[in-house]
Amino acid sequence: MRLRRITAGRSPVHGMGLFALQPIAGGERVIEYKGELTSWRRAAARQRSEVGHTFVFGLSDGRVIDGSRGGNSARFLHHACSPNCEAIETGERVFIHALTAIAPGQELFIDYGLSVDGAVTDELRTQYTCHCRASGCRRTMLGSNAASG
Numbered sequence: 001m002r003l004r005r006i007t008a009g010r011s012p013v014h015g016m017g018l019f020a021l022q023p024i025a026g027g028e029r030v031i032e033y034k035g036e037l038t039s040w041r042r043a044a045a046r047q048r049s050e051v052g053h054t055f056v057f058g059l060s061d062g063r064v065i066d067g068s069r070g071g072n073s074a075r076f077l078h079h080a081c082s083p084n085c086e087a088i089e090t091g092e093r094v095f096i097h098a099l100t101a102i103a104p105g106q107e108l109f110i111d112y113g114l115s116v117d118g119a120v121t122d123e124l125r126t127q128y129t130c131h132c133r134a135s136g137c138r139r140t141m142l143g144s145n146a147a148s149g
């Protein structure tokens, strides 16, 4: 039997977060990011009623995985500008891998690097402001390709 390696819990960042229960080695696959495959526009329309949490994962083809619909605990991953995990896209599936060794009790983070379909409005900018306080913080969860617009 494999031990449960991660769990959702209260995060000092905001709401719920994802935490390591067991030591995780760098490069290890941690969890699949599950949810409904949909368009950015549909997911964004749903998001407006859930202020402060981002339950979408952008795929390279412009669609998103909406973790608020049929998702697993991967939706509790917070954004950080210097994350300890990364998302690897395989076809229409996304897997979260550790970037570095993670000790039990540490919170897991990925760089959302969100790309927005259409203009980046002030409303979006506000919704996706980053508060990770890392020295290299970009102050946004949006990817560089969405920084201008």
Ligand SMILES: [Zn+2]
Pocket (backbone or CB within 6 Å): 080, 081, 082, 130, 131, 132, 133, 134, 136, 137, 138, 139, 140
């Ligand atoms: Zn940041």
